[in-house]
Each structure stands twice: as structure tokens, then as C-alpha cells.
Amino acid sequence: MDQLLDVQLGLLRQADGSSLFKLNSTSVMVGVYGPTEVKPAKELSDRASLEVTYKPKVKQAGCREKLLEKNVQSAFDGVVLTELHPRTAIQIIIQELQDSGSLFSCCINGVCFALLDACVPMRSTLAAVTCVVDSEGEIIIFPTKRQEETALAVLNVAFESKEGAVISLSSSGVLTKSKFQDCITVCKSSCSKIFELYRIKMRQLCTKNAGSEC
Amino acid sequence: MSEVANIYRITQPREYQKKFLEAGVRSDGRKLDEFREALIGIGPVSTADGSALVALGETKVICGIKLEVAPPKVDKPRCGYIVPNVDLPPLASSDFRPGPPSELAQVSSQLMLEIVLKSKCVLLEDLCIAEGRMCWVLYCDLICLNYDGNLLDACTMALTAALCNVKLPKAFVNEETGAIEIDFKQKVPLNIRSRPVATTSSVFEKETLYVDPVREEEKHASLTVTVVTSNEISGSTVDSDNICVIHKTGGGSVNEEQIEQCISNGRCHTPFVLSLIGSALTKSEV
Secondary structure, rough: OOEEEEEOOOOOOOEEEEEEEEEOOOEEEEEEEEOOOOOOHOOOOOOOOOEEEEOOOOOHHHHHHHHHHHHHHHHOOOOOOOHOOOOOOEEEEEEEOOOOOHHHHHHHHHHHHHHHHHOOOEOOOOOEEEEOOOOOEEEEEEOOOHHHHHEEEEEEEEEOOOOOEEEEEEEEOOOOOHHHHHHHHHHHHOHHHHHHHHHHHHHHHHHHHHHHHO | OHHHHHHHHOOHHHHHHHHHHHHEEOOOOOOOOOOOOOEEEOOOOOOOOOEEEEEOOOEEEEEEEEEEEEEOOOOOOOOOOEEEEEEEOOOOOOOOOOOOOOOOHHHHHHHHHHHHHOOOOHHHHEEEOOOEEEEEEEEEEEEEEEEEHHHHHHHHHHHHHHHHHHHHEEEEEOOOOOOOEEEEEEEEEEEOEEEOOEEEEEEEEEEEEOOOOOHHHHHOOOOEEEEEEEEEEOOEEEEEOOEEEEEEEOOOOOOOHHHHHHHHHHHHHHHHHHHHHHHHHHHHHH
């Protein structure tokens, strides 16, 4: 279960925060602008409005991309302290660089890193895990594109770091209740690696900043 | 309703809902685990190849299915395809504005496609006429006529019922000429292998879990979980133990007991909806 996780922060100079998140072969580039001006139609009087845009590598964005955007927006709506910035917008732009499976978790983790880089206040960090149940009933974490296509069911879960509660959940494919619960348990135990990565990267970023000021 | 209560409902909507939910009831008098009355009518649209009208309380959705013949997609020469489209016109609610499909409409359309494909309601291979040359395309239009919350449950019910109503004209390849002939006078019912049923539950302020939210409750829910059971049909029995799609929206966090509760709500509600669809279909055949 050795996964290659890598992230680079601050690559986009114009954005308030950015991250390049790689999970095995899948990679996404995320830019965050915010809190910034909001269109009157989308303005919320008591909190910031989160606007997520996902740009696929080929073709135009369609309904499938809209569902991904909605899932990301729902997840971070519960985690970002939007009440601190009313009548503003926090824009999150996700650019797909390569989709070789586990795209949803790549996006969530990449967005969380970019929000941290932009110093957007958050309640906790989010760690997302994708798992599949293959035709033999085996649970595989962070599947490849091929494994996702041939699997019986695909499950995307995101956990928050404080209590380990589920913030985002979407599953598709036939599952029995017990299999579904097994998947959740396996996913929960895999997200500690990602939470650890947040701490390592933030420590590096802070020490680098402190060093450059001296 | 008394005037004071009505004023409270308009000026302090969240507190109004909170008062009911904390006491374990809903603002329309239902219990937390009680569903609204559902009505299904099969075949209201005579010009469509399959149609159904669903009323879930005040939420009304009509589904019309049109068949078309088209070349199959290049990467899947042995499959037809299904194109569901959820339309939320301004007539249904003041929340919907005229213009391009809103985010809710697009997300619902995508979820309908996932539900139909993942529950294996219709196998795309069953829609093939001639490999690589011609296949059936099902255009499923779901139009919300009145929106009072719980769109996904109503749409799933309407789509399932309408698909059960679809009859495919007989299509075969002429052995002598090799041409594809379609006989519109001979129709065969579409092979429905499962009947997906969706159940939506919402959570208010982390603790109170209730089913089938209305529009007023949806605005103040911290999260919503939709559980879709697949209900495969084998012979005369229906296997209703499996879940095919689970979708959570809303930023609130949910613990494992609540997820379990949502799944068991789905499983408990499924037999009721299946019998409703079944009796509506039998009535339409008479």
C-alpha cells in the first residue's frame, strides 16, 4: 500500500495560495484567490461564498465536472471559517494535469494544501481517500484509472482532522452494507499519512519563511 | 396557523425549524422518520415512449423518455446510451432563475445517470441493435413542476417508473440486404433489471436526523445524505439489500452511526416505494 504522495506549495505567484499535488501518477494544480470580491448574485450576507472551478485537461467541463465541483465545495464549506469573511468570495481553481485514478481525493487534498498556503482560516484539515471494491471483493486504496473502471464500486470519503468525522461521502456501485462499512474503516486508517503530510509541509513552509526573514 | 406563528416562520425561519426539530417533530406535523405521501402516475405523456408523473408531497416531477436511433460511441460499439437531463424551470420555485441549467440541475442530472448505470437498472448492452452500427439512445427528461424539497427522491422514482414503462420497437438486421429494419408496430418492453429507490435524510445542527426534507427544512440543514438502493429483480423476487449510490452534500460532518441510520432509513423505505411503483404499473396495464 505504498503510495507516492508529493506536494509543492506556492508555485503560482499571482494566486494567494497554490499547490501542485501528486498522488502516484495523478496530479492537480490548485490556485486559491481569496477572500476577494464577489458577484452580487452569489453574495452571502453572513459568510464567504466558496466558488470552485474544475478544469479538465481535454474537452470542456460538463455535468461530471460540475458534480466534482459541488462535492469539493460542500466539503470545504464545512471546514473553512467562512463566517469570518462575509460578503466575499474564496475562489478555488483546480486544473487537472493528469488523471490516472483517485481524482477526487487528489482534488480535495490539493485544495486543502492551497488553502493552507493562502492562509485561509479553517476549522481543521481534510484528508480524502478513494477506495474501490474489485470483482474479488478486495478493497484497494487509491486505485488506478483501470482499477476504477473495472471495479464493482468506487468510494470517495474525506475526513476532518479533529474528530475524524466524515465531511464528504460519495459512493457509486453496488455494495452491501457490511462491505460499505469495511471500506469506511479502511479509508479512515489510511488518512493518517495525509494528515502527517500537512504537518510536515507546513513546518517546512514556516521554517523556510522564518529563515528568509533573518 | 396563527398569525404570530406565521410571522415567526417568515422572520426567523431557522429558529422556527429548530423549535420543531428539537421537540422531535417537523413543522408540517410529521415525525422525524415519516415520509410524505407519494403518488405515481404512469404514462401521462402520450407522445413520449415512456413517462411517469411523481408527486412527493408538494414536490412534483414529470419524466418523459424519448427513443432515438444513433451510431454507438466509438469506444463502446456494443452499447447504447442513456442521457438523463433534470430541468428546474422558474415555474417550479422562486429559487430557480431562467437561463442555463443551474448547478443543482447539472449535479442532479449527473446523479441520475450514475443511479441508472450503477444500479444496473438498464444494461447499455441491451440497447444495442447492431454492433458498431446502430443503437438505441434513451433521452430521459425530468422536469420539476413544483419544488418543495427532496428533488433526488422524486426524480429517481419518476425515472425508475418511466423506464419500466418504455417499450422498444423491434429492431433487427435484415440477413439478405444487411440493412437495419425497425418495426414500430411490434414493441417489446425494455429489460429492467433493477428498480433503484432513493431515500434522502438530513441532519440539523449535528444531532437531529430526519427524512424527506421539505424546501424550508433543506435551507437550514447542515448536511443531506441520499442513499439509493439497487433492488435487483431476479425472477419474481427483488433483492433490496444492496446500496448502489450514496451521496452527501452540505458541509456538516457526519459520524458513522448517522451514516448507518441513513442507510437503514433507505432500506426500510425501499419496499414501500417498490410496491407503489408496482401497483402503479399494474394499474396502467389494465
